[in-house]
Amino acid sequence: MTITKATTHITQNESLVFERSQTGRRGYLLPALDVDETPLDELLPAELRRDDLEGVPELSEPDVVRHFTRISTWNYNIDLGLYPLGSCTMKYNSRLNERVARIQGFASLHPLAPEEDAQGALEVMYELQQHLAEITGLPGISLQPAAGAHGEMTGVMMIRSFLDARDGQAEGGAARRNVMLIPDSAHGTNPASAHLSGFSVKTIRSTPEGLTDLEHLRELCASGDVAGLMLTNPNTCGIFERNIKEICRHIHEAGGLVYMDGANMNALVGVARPGDMGVDVIHLNLHKTFSTPHGGGGPGSGPCCCTAELEPFLPVPRVVINRGENDNPRFALDYARPQSIGRVKAFYGNFGMHLRALAYILTHGNTGLREATEAAVLNARFISHGLADTFDKPFDSPPMHEVLFTDKRQTRKGVHTLDIAKRLIDYGFHPMTIYFPLIVQGAMLIEPTESVGRAELQQFIDAMKEIAREAVEDADTVLNAPHTTRIGRLDEAAAARKPVLRWRPAEKATGA
Amino acid sequence: MTITKATTHITQNESLVFERSQTGRRGYLLPALDVDETPLDELLPAELRRDDLEGVPELSEPDVVRHFTRISTWNYNIDLGLYPLGSCTMKYNSRLNERVARIQGFASLHPLAPEEDAQGALEVMYELQQHLAEITGLPGISLQPAAGAHGEMTGVMMIRSFLDARDGQAEGGAARRNVMLIPDSAHGTNPASAHLSGFSVKTIRSTPEGLTDLEHLRELCASGDVAGLMLTNPNTCGIFERNIKEICRHIHEAGGLVYMDGANMNALVGVARPGDMGVDVIHLNLHKTFSTPHGGGGPGSGPCCCTAELEPFLPVPRVVINRGENDNPRFALDYARPQSIGRVKAFYGNFGMHLRALAYILTHGNTGLREATEAAVLNARFISHGLADTFDKPFDSPPMHEVLFTDKRQTRKGVHTLDIAKRLIDYGFHPMTIYFPLIVQGAMLIEPTESVGRAELQQFIDAMKEIAREAVEDADTVLNAPHTTRIGRLDEAAAARKPVLRWRPAEKATGA
Amino acid sequence: MRYIPNSPEERQEMLRGLGLGSAEELFDSIPADIILSEPLRTPAALSEIELLERFETLAAKNTAARRPSFLGAGAYTHYAPTIIDSLIQRSEFFTAYTPYQPEISQGTLQAIFEFQTMVCQLTGMDVANASMYDGSTAMAEAVLMAERVTRRTRVLVSGAVHPEYMRVAETYVAHAGIELKRLEVDEETGRTSLDTAMLDASVAAVVIQSPNFFGCVEELKSFADEVHAAGALLVVVVTESASFGLLRSPGACGADIVVAEGQSFGVPLSFGGPYVGLFATREKYARQIPGRLVGVAYDKEGRRGFVLTLATREQHIRREKATSNICTNEGLIALAVTIYMTTMGRRGIQEVAAQCAQKTAYARRRIAALEGYTLPCSAPIFNEFVVRAPVEAGGLLRRLATRDNVTGGLALSRYFPERPNDFLVCVTETNKRADIDALVAGLKQS
Amino acid sequence: MRYIPNSPEERQEMLRGLGLGSAEELFDSIPADIILSEPLRTPAALSEIELLERFETLAAKNTAARRPSFLGAGAYTHYAPTIIDSLIQRSEFFTAYTPYQPEISQGTLQAIFEFQTMVCQLTGMDVANASMYDGSTAMAEAVLMAERVTRRTRVLVSGAVHPEYMRVAETYVAHAGIELKRLEVDEETGRTSLDTAMLDASVAAVVIQSPNFFGCVEELKSFADEVHAAGALLVVVVTESASFGLLRSPGACGADIVVAEGQSFGVPLSFGGPYVGLFATREKYARQIPGRLVGVAYDKEGRRGFVLTLATREQHIRREKATSNICTNEGLIALAVTIYMTTMGRRGIQEVAAQCAQKTAYARRRIAALEGYTLPCSAPIFNEFVVRAPVEAGGLLRRLATRDNVTGGLALSRYFPERPNDFLVCVTETNKRADIDALVAGLKQS
Numbered sequence A, B: 001m002t003i004t005k006a007t008t009h010i011t012q013n014e015s016l017v018f019e020r021s022q023t024g025r026r027g028y029l030l031p032a033l034d035v036d037e038t039p040l041d042e043l044l045p046a047e048l049r050r051d052d053l054e055g056v057p058e059l060s061e062p063d064v065v066r067h068f069t070r071i072s073t074w075n076y077n078i079d080l081g082l083y084p085l086g087s088c089t090m091k092y093n094s095r096l097n098e099r100v101a102r103i104q105g106f107a108s109l110h111p112l113a114p115e116e117d118a119q120g121a122l123e124v125m126y127e128l129q130q131h132l133a134e135i136t137g138l139p140g141i142s143l144q145p146a147a148g149a150h151g152e153m154t155g156v157m158m159i160r161s162f163l164d165a166r167d168g169q170a171e172g173g174a175a176r177r178n179v180m181l182i183p184d185s186a187h188g189t190n191p192a193s194a195h196l197s198g199f200s201v202k203t204i205r206s207t208p209e210g211l212t213d214l215e216h217l218r219e220l221c222a223s224g225d226v227a228g229l230m231l232t233n234p235n236t237c238g239i240f241e242r243n244i245k246e247i248c249r250h251i252h253e254a255g256g257l258v259y260m261d262g263a264n265m266n267a268l269v270g271v272a273r274p275g276d277m278g279v280d281v282i283h284l285n286l287h288k289t290f291s292t293p294h295g296g297g298g299p300g301s302g303p304c305c306c307t308a309e310l311e312p313f314l315p316v317p318r319v320v321i322n323r324g325e326n327d328n329p330r331f332a333l334d335y336a337r338p339q340s341i342g343r344v345k346a347f348y349g350n351f352g353m354h355l356r357a358l359a360y361i362l363t364h365g366n367t368g369l370r371e372a373t374e375a376a377v378l379n380a381r382f383i384s385h386g387l388a389d390t391f392d393k394p395f396d397s398p399p400m401h402e403v404l405f406t407d408k409r410q411t412r413k414g415v416h417t418l419d420i421a422k423r424l425i426d427y428g429f430h431p432m433t434i435y436f437p438l439i440v441q442g443a444m445l446i447e448p449t450e451s452v453g454r455a456e457l458q459q460f461i462d463a464m465k466e467i468a469r470e471a472v473e474d475a476d477t478v479l480n481a482p483h484t485t486r487i488g489r490l491d492e493a494a495a496a497r498k499p500v501l502r503w504r505p506a507e508k509a510t511g512a
Numbered sequence C, D: 001m002r003y004i005p006n007s008p009e010e011r012q013e014m015l016r017g018l019g020l021g022s023a024e025e026l027f028d029s030i031p032a033d034i035i036l037s038e039p040l041r042t043p044a045a046l047s048e049i050e051l052l053e054r055f056e057t058l059a060a061k062n063t064a065a066r067r068p069s070f071l072g073a074g075a076y077t078h079y080a081p082t083i084i085d086s087l088i089q090r091s092e093f094f095t096a097y098t099p100y101q102p103e104i105s106q107g108t109l110q111a112i113f114e115f116q117t118m119v120c121q122l123t124g125m126d127v128a129n130a131s132m133y134d135g136s137t138a139m140a141e142a143v144l145m146a147e148r149v150t151r152r153t154r155v156l157v158s159g160a161v162h163p164e165y166m167r168v169a170e171t172y173v174a175h176a177g178i179e180l181k182r183l184e185v186d187e188e189t190g191r192t193s194l195d196t197a198m199l200d201a202s203v204a205a206v207v208i209q210s211p212n213f214f215g216c217v218e219e220l221k222s223f224a225d226e227v228h229a230a231g232a233l234l235v236v237v238v239t240e241s242a243s244f245g246l247l248r249s250p251g252a253c254g255a256d257i258v259v260a261e262g263q264s265f266g267v268p269l270s271f272g273g274p275y276v277g278l279f280a281t282r283e284k285y286a287r288q289i290p291g292r293l294v295g296v297a298y299d300k301e302g303r304r305g306f307v308l309t310l311a312t313r314e315q316h317i318r319r320e321k322a323t324s325n326i327c328t329n330e331g332l333i334a335l336a337v338t339i340y341m342t343t344m345g346r347r348g349i350q351e352v353a354a355q356c357a358q359k360t361a362y363a364r365r366r367i368a369a370l371e372g373y374t375l376p377c378s379a380p381i382f383n384e385f386v387v388r389a390p391v392e393a394g395g396l397l398r399r400l401a402t403r404d405n406v407t408g409g410l411a412l413s414r415y416f417p418e419r420p421n422d423f424l425v426c427v428t429e430t431n432k433r434a435d436i437d438a439l440v441a442g443l444k445q446s
């Protein structure tokens, strides 16, 4: 039955702030200026001043609250249900950690405050470093990188500097070794970060089991110009690289170093440590494994952890501990690291995320950290088992914290991964990661994390099976999904052809 | 097109916490007991102890967060859109006021803390009293009542005590005057509060203009047993009782006192004061006029404001100011009020709401308070004007902060107020207050408040007009509304016939 | 004013559209002689920065809020999980009105239904309402309900009921034709002693608080038998809801009406409010219960939902004949309590109670061992107990506050002038052993 | 662990269902010799109570957070409306992932589109991205982009760019075949002096910060002409976004790329992060921009929506050929900035800027009048300026902190050892006249 409406549902048609804006509305009040006013022209010559802020909206406070509250309801989120994005580790975001990050003594602390007046913050960073070193088995830590890719860049640049220091440079200042090996299954940031650090990328094949091809690795190492390897472990197929030690040995024998992408550490914390596998340097995603909120795309934090050998190359400043008088600890920022690659960011990293990650580690406790890892892997296994008969599993190695399927069995009827993903939305779930890794056709990478209960996992499995059935009996329903959202599939191709990247007054409609 | 689903939409079928509960799940952790343990039997004899908490749920923290977040999405709320409940004053709830109420020095303050260690809280109450006295024109204030009805009870009990003190009691201890006059348009809490205070209620008719019938009032006063009058002004038809001074004079001449229900003060703040009208005692709804959040049904706060004559009868304790040494103010609780009606609540009232109301008053400032009143009345007039041709207006006196319509013109096609209200939901609005006041058939009482912008008011008017059109052309759509909610109209009659007021294990379903 | 969407210019346009020349004309229906001629004499508008500073300054004057404290007596310091406040701050909950429109209020309605159920589970009763203002008004309403149920007019109230609850009851019954009589408290045990002679056919109810104001756990079962034998109702009052986790439920002891203060369950002290009154009774009295009730209902498609029900008891239908005048209750606080009970759950509520009792036992042992201090009451206790000091308690506690920075408890002289040296000590799971030891040390010095 | 829904018993059942005997077996694919044999040596679990106490204790050690402060230099103390934090705490925003699925991410996507638009309005540019990590990495990315656009390899960077930004740029270009050359700063004016001889055909870009690190407003327009004449790009860096409210926009001055630190717009200082980098450029360079972009798209029914677009620039498609390696950016901080810009709005952003400038002018006058203190730079400033003290600045500031409880500014020796007596003072709308007077009094005494 169709309903005619005078106004479409109010929470379904909230306009842009610019369209809502009405000249003269005001959402703020400042204290009156409490100093005698200087004439504008004395403050600044007219040619350096602007006349106005054309187009910036004018709204009352209730307008603002209503606007952002309404559009927020168009988002799916962890607190609503399963968010099984493979490789993203969408786990529960503790409110306690949010509260900790907002404690005034942290939130109002200026980064350039004298060290002696910021000892609490430095201690937080120092303690977090200690715990991350223990968790990764790698003693050298920098919390400066702002995200995973940033940590990757930091790590591979350290490899670059280490090699240059060790091998010296070839005549003409060219680096002797400039090949970075990266599996074809790697995340896009890996090659991008390697490139940014001046390496040329060579791709390693994966085996039919979804593991790094040792043969191919040996071949590539033979060339002699190998600077290192960037490996994700468990890899992006959710499989643990069981030859990891051998792989590391090969690279080391070839004179290179091993970088591990730590995005999948949620499968390992408390169970195995990269440092014990022969890895030289790794980044962690605090916004994955350590549950700092994704925030719709950030902020993140990508600490870099390395061996003692690489430590001199970590970014400055380092947070260190000195024993002051009657040796109580005094925390300090150490800049005197001649071999350091330098800064990768102003100040000291995303401190707010450091607080949350430390709170996560202390709330779980050492046994709780392992418990979370076990629960995460168990949940992935539960889904793997539940969907094994329904969807194609490209590799039969047992999955760790995430499980990979493809759309192979569904494509006959023209239903592809994208359609399955969109249809999942109608069942109340966020889709899994799709078309990644690139090495399998129509990849569906599912990571439930430890934060979901049995019953909801089963609901997800039932939904996937039902969609598989629909794909055969009622393909159109799947091909046209989602059916329950405020808008249907958007024409992304058209959007990219003629990109509209900002609102312009021309487009002004009637606001709410 | 119908969609078959394995699982209905996850946010649409969240079960009861009891159904979600799984034995062994845990959402809390306490610090380990830090004293040596005493054997249970030494603590308490077994017959005084309970063995277990049968049925109380067991959930993890993410379960709890997901549960309450999901069900929260089934609520409409101010931040989503217009909430035009007449008589309820659903205005913007400032986040700033929420923050103020959570300042640790207030939130963690024990009500029995020594006065000298709670001066800040007492000062807050004292200052709020001062401002409410200025706003109402009535000098005696008690912040103790927890809601409007509670304030009513307090006020009429004060009238009772005042009269008993003035007139003495009849032989047999019966009160000499025990009739409380209440207009037929009054809110149900008025007669209920009068009854609770030992008055017998006589109803005053309203005139065709929607005003108190002076003739009838005179008649009733003649009987000589009139203790007082409870009047809402503007009354519940949204009309100002322009004879208010005359009405008060009549009651006073008849030996009674005038109680004003202040629920509609949003039409008067900064414009006119009950004290100047001849009113003796009034309650305010801080959760209406002063924007403390309704919280889905409370908490509220219903301060009682009265003349100097009635002040001795206010509840104890009173918050007073004493001049300490070198005369800095010292705030204190005064219990020495022999004529007081006593306590109406433990401690001092809903202090958290006092904080918010004071923040509201200080944020608006004196001119802002009047500005809000003007904007509220203007918005109501805008709607009155916009719907005048479409819906029946029982009274043509100009409305104040709320406007009353009826379903008279729609009933021909079988569409009634309830149907119009339910249909409004499909248009994205919360319905208006319906079937109140009782003096008009199919009442629709609309109060937009000052917190809504022009465009949204227009959307509401358009929606109402469209519904009126539907009522004629497509009555079924209206009669079966709402169509866009998770559940349709519920069978309330059946629910009342066989009430199920609690969950029982029998009903246990499979949780999420 | 930044909370008003329509700008002054927009409002001018709207006025013009209505054919009005100025905002003043909006108030033409108000006689000129009662229109305010000048602005209110309240302060000018404060900015956010100024307002926050202002309240921070005021809050800083509440020195008691920063001290370890052993105050109880109707308001208790307990641990409240952080998620409670973050959940009740969702606008979907805190800015919603009473759920009169069930189709768009199911969140609130389901939460209340869960609240009612858990209140029944804790109290051991059949039916609970959606909340009362607080424990004290809940007790007063229980007295009124007992009169409605029994049509009798005398109510016996234990002298060990919270004194402020007693005062509230007195106010509520002043004009209801109900007579309150006080039951003596046994000096030695600290328990209520029921003079059976008073239990005649005029008695509607006996009201007992347990743990009582002096911290003593009452023998509810034996009261129940005698009270029921006399055809009266047993009303049990609980001010410390944490005790539900350890003590036999009032329902199991034979209570007919149970009222409680729910503040202990995740609600901030906030200088005395807002708190929340719990009200539960037997199935057979469901239609006599005051306040709102939520029940299960189904729509045409048979989908389960929740609605406000049995409204014929209430003021908006029944007017002066309603079971109570209450309308707005403590919805959001009831939600906080619901989230607390759900988060702590079956085991947590018991563990909190056990820790309270254990730490209290420890404190009691330590204080009993102090030269000159005695514990006058012999009855079993939960987490509060009376201490008799060798000196005047008020001065003693003041010294503790200023010298040892600890709020040692409540001087009973506040309510009982005849007990100058007694004070009430309350210990909860939030009091560290170190705090208790500091208290003991402080007492020793005094 | 209370964050894990499935109880130990449930997990046992699940293991059995999978035919596994124990949790250990889940890790059979990991070689035994790299499996941890004993538990991690990190602390045991803390309860909420203990954890909060722990962090409160740590926070209390950050004494600088409780002092009036005149620190700026890349991080600024500004007023942030309360609604920002309450809105970004809605789980719909803060627990969502990058909006890869537009149908259920329109809230995030529309907010980013609004962010991009307002960044363009403030900077006076055509296109802005969805955010970079912070101002410093945004500047480094601008340098890399200039090389991509011009295919030239030398970049001239003003010596008055924030020293930490400079270091970051050096790291980013170390292996990119780009050479950074420093432009001198005029001693007397405090402005960058452009040696035109250096502006040869190898120069990809000239990078100027304004207001610069010493607080001086640069003559961007004249730079633009010379830079463009040489076929290079003008990159303008802004560390104090509040200045957008008063200063002519970089776009209006001819900038080709504008990067800024957005922290001033409602983002807490939080010891240096998370902050947010703004990145804007000209239409013609849109496909060279790093990071995410949101654009308008329509569905079959022609309904407007928003999507991530021009993804072919990005690492997940382009891998090593991407315009940047950035993936996760600063989404939630960009949202906070969006809410700030919307709440303060057209007039508020200008009023904040005006108050900063006014209070700074006042402070400057007061300090200039002090015996022994001079203001070395003559160029116009916004809200920061260098003060030359008669004594070593480090010690002076320490005395101010301990004696007068005010953080007086930043000793430039931190970055410029050759300037022992200079310090940088920043004044914003949050500094009260009384604080400024206290600072002046303190300086006078020293």
Ligand SMILES: Cc1ncc(COP(=O)(O)O)c(C=O)c1O
Pocket (backbone or CB within 6 Å): A087, A088, A147, A148, A149, A150, A187, A189, A190, A232, A236, A261, A263, A264, A285, A300, A301, A302, D326, D327, D328
């Ligand atoms: C395997 C892998 N590596 C690297 C990254 C990049 O991390 P970030 O997005 O924090 O830069 C991600 C996250 O998307 C990832 O999944």
Ligand SMILES: Cc1ncc(COP(=O)(O)O)c(C=O)c1O
Pocket (backbone or CB within 6 Å): B087, B088, B147, B148, B149, B150, B187, B189, B190, B232, B236, B261, B263, B264, B285, B300, B301, B302, C326, C327, C328
């Ligand atoms: C006119 C009127 N009087 C009294 C009341 C009762 O106020 P409260 O619900 O706060 O008890 C209300 C609120 O519903 C009302 O609208």
